[in-house]
Amino acid sequence: AMLAFPNVMLDTFLKGVSCFAAARQTRKRKYGKLAKICRSKIKKWLDMGNPNVKHYDTFLDAEALALKGKRFSAVKHYEVTILQAGRSGYQQDAALASERLGEYQLSVMNNQEEGAFRLREAERYWRSWGAFAKVRHLMAKYPKVFSVHPTSQIFTLVESIQR
Numbered sequence: 072a073m074l075a076f077p078n079v080m081l082d083t084f085l086k087g088v089s090c091f092a093a094a095r096q097t098r099k100r101k102y103g104k105l106a107k108i109c110r111s112k113i114k115k116w117l118d119m120g121n122p123n124v125k126h127y128d129t130f131l132d133a134e135a136l137a138l139k140g141k142r143f144s145a146v147k148h149y150e151v152t153i154l155q156a157g158r159s160g161y162q163q164d165a166a167l168a169s170e171r172l173g174e175y176q177l178s179v180m181n182n183q184e185e186g187a188f189r190l191r192e193a194e195r196y197w198r199s200w201g202a203f204a205k206v207r208h209l210m211a212k213y214p215k216v217f218s219v220h221p222t223s224q225i226f227t228l229v230e231s232i233q234r
Contacts, residue, residue: 077123080116083109084127088167091134103138110135126155130168137175146172146180153192166196170209187216 087109094102110131116124133148149172156165173189176182190213197205210217 080113080121080124080127083112084124084131087113087127087131088134088171091131091138092171095134095138106131106134106138123159126152126159126161126164126168129155130164133168134171137179142180145175149175157196162196162200163202166193166200166202166205169193169196187213190216 087106090102090106090109093099094106110128113124113127113131117128129148130152133145133152136145136148149168152168153165153172156162156168169189170193173186173193176186176189180186190209194206194209194217197203197209
C-alpha cells in the first residue's frame with residue numbers, strides 16, 4: 072500500500088536482515104518466519120514496480136540462501152547485491168552487504184582472504200558514506216583484518232589529527 076514510503080521500505084528491509092541473521096545464529100524458526108514475511112513484502116513492492124527495492128530483494132534472497140545452507144548461491148547473491156546497491160548509489164546498503172558477506176566468508180566459508188577483502192571493502196563504503204563510528208566498530212571487531220592493511224593506518228592518522 073505504501074509503495075514509495077522510504078521509511079517503511081528501509082524498516083522492512085532491516086527487520087528482514089536482522090531476522091535472517093537471528094535465525095541463522097540461533098536456529099529458531101520464529102525468526103525465519105518473520106524474515107520471510109519481510110522478504111515477501113519487499114517482493115510485492117518490487118512486483119508493483121518499485122525500482123528502489125531491487126537490491127533489498129537480492130540481499131534478502133542471499134540471506135535466505137545462507138539460512139538454507141546454499142553457500143555458493145548465497146555468496147553470488149551477496150555479490151550481486153553489492154553491485155546493484157553500488158550502481159544505484161546506495162553506499163550504505165553496499166557497505167552492509169559487503170560486511171555481511173565478509174562475515175559469512177570468515178565464519179561459514181572459512182575463506183580468510185576473501186572475508187578480509189570484503190570487510191575492508193565494507194570499511195571503504197562506510198567511510199565514504201561518512202559513518203566513521205561504524206568504521207571504528209568494524210576495526211575493533213576485526214583487528215586482525217585491519218591491523219595489516221595500510222588504509223587502517225591512514226584512517227588512524229587522520230583521526231588523531233582531527234582531535
